Amino acid sequence: MPAKLYGFLKKYKLLLTGAVLMAALCVALTFAGVQNDRYAIDASYDEQTHTLAVEQVIHMTNRTGETLDHLCLNLYPNAFWEQARAPVIKTEFSHAYPHGFNAGGAQVGSVKVNDREAAWALDGAQKTFLRVQLPFRLRAHGSVELTLSYTVTLPNNRLRMGYSDKDVRLCNVFATLSVHDGDHFRADAYSAVGDPFVSDCADWDVTLRVPDAYVVAGAGLVEKKEGAWVFKGRDMRDFALVMSKDFHVAQTEQDGVSIRSFAYSQESAQEALDYAAQSIKVFSDLYGPYPYPDFSICAAQFYVGGMEYPALVMLDESLYRTDDGMLEFVAAHEAAHQWWYAGVGSDQVNAPWQDEALAEYSTLLYYESVYGAQSFDSLYQSMVRPATENASLKGVGVDQRLDRFESAALYDALIYRKGAAMLHDLRVSMGNDAFIAALRKYYDENLYSIAAPSNFLEALGDNADQALGWLKGAKP
Numbered sequence: 001m002p003a004k005l006y007g008f009l010k011k012y013k014l015l016l017t018g019a020v021l022m023a024a025l026c027v028a029l030t031f032a033g034v035q036n037d038r039y040a041i042d043a044s045y046d047e048q049t050h051t052l053a054v055e056q057v058i059h060m061t062n063r064t065g066e067t068l069d070h071l072c073l074n075l076y077p078n079a080f081w082e083q084a085r086a087p088v089i090k091t092e093f094s095h096a097y098p099h100g101f102n103a104g105g106a107q108v109g110s111v112k113v114n115d116r117e118a119a120w121a122l123d124g125a126q127k128t129f130l131r132v133q134l135p136f137r138l139r140a141h142g143s144v145e146l147t148l149s150y151t152v153t154l155p156n157n158r159l160r161m162g163y164s165d166k167d168v169r170l171c172n173v174f175a176t177l178s179v180h181d182g183d184h185f186r187a188d189a190y191s192a193v194g195d196p197f198v199s200d201c202a203d204w205d206v207t208l209r210v211p212d213a214y215v216v217a218g219a220g221l222v223e224k225k226e227g228a229w230v231f232k233g234r235d236m237r238d239f240a241l242v243m244s245k246d247f248h249v250a251q252t253e254q255d256g257v258s259i260r261s262f263a264y265s266q267e268s269a270q271e272a273l274d275y276a277a278q279s280i281k282v283f284s285d286l287y288g289p290y291p292y293p294d295f296s297i298c299a300a301q302f303y304v305g306g307m308e309y310p311a312l313v314m315l316d317e318s319l320y321r322t323d324d325g326m327l328e329f330v331a332a333h334e335a336a337h338q339w340w341y342a343g344v345g346s347d348q349v350n351a352p353w354q355d356e357a358l359a360e361y362s363t364l365l366y367y368e369s370v371y372g373a374q375s376f377d378s379l380y381q382s383m384v385r386p387a388t389e390n391a392s393l394k395g396v397g398v399d400q401r402l403d404r405f406e407s408a409a410l411y412d413a414l415i416y417r418k419g420a421a422m423l424h425d426l427r428v429s430m431g432n433d434a435f436i437a438a439l440r441k442y443y444d445e446n447l448y449s450i451a452a453p454s455n456f457l458e459a460l461g462d463n464a465d466q467a468l469g470w471l472k473g474a475k476p
Ligand SMILES: [Zn+2]
Pocket: 333, 334, 337, 355, 356, 359
């Protein structure tokens, strides 16, 4: 080989290696660009004062495509300061606050941006939006580290955030970054009806320090060491914890998912565990793998019934004490939310049907799978059909914003039940296999993102117009 040519080839090889390295770097940068935001939390609970002292570090990347001079976070505990603005349905007040109203909320100590004190303000009627002024302009794709110190006072109540003589509910307690809608940061009120929370998936490292007697339910338990419970959750749009000194724990594994059940007796824990495991099996088979390594189902003093968080659901303790079958129904509904809400997120304020109708209809599919077609049919006739015949819902589309509802009854009938009727109509038209294939596609393509209604319609293919009829009110 002539030396000159060899030299050229050597140079070419160097260039080629350089190009490969550059390409690898670009790929690495691209992946770095889509990395989740990170929340690192160290929280200590004082059971004498019912307060939680929180140190929270948030590493976020500006994905808005614009330069930002401020950031906005949801600080939901502040919705509990004033009775008139608390997220409780007025006619149900005595269930929510059996000992009368008592205030709760977050007191912000300091806010730092990249270790420098930053100016901040609380906005919104409920003061649930923490607006942080950045001491510099944060360009698109730039990253920043926020450090928040705040103390949350828990109210004695039976809502998502609070304590009772049996439990402590730390749900929607930690600050979350507001979602940016392209123009500005979302500022959704903490409404009494529905679940008014919209947030992007992030990675969470949470350490909770509590007195020794407590048992803490939370996603991704890593270890418990000297009163410190350490949790690690990935791809989670929120992080909730429930604790009690009276918890009994039962655990099992299903489809590779570690399942733990927390309740006030071993029998109750075992019963809920069985429903949880059965739900994970049914929905994994139907839609695709459960989105996390573990799942916790826990009893709580939560009078509303059931509430979903990523890899954790809480069920009101009263459900465990009656044998009307509602424990199983609510357990299956909340487990279904791990696919529709936690896995595939959606806009729960502007399109609450998108997770609730799917969770409700999935619950009926759970009964069909476990107990047969007759069980599905009897639930359909008793729960779903009446919503399609409800005179006040005639011509009303399933696609309604949350703030349209003052009563949970109407919200349930339209969003859950008539929404489930829409899905059943689609299943009958498409045939079971094509319908389930569409839901699998929707799940697969939108996992860990916030899906738009159009993403759901796309997955339906030729049947999108049929769904639109229900959503917009052309159907019954
Ligand atoms: Zn639900």
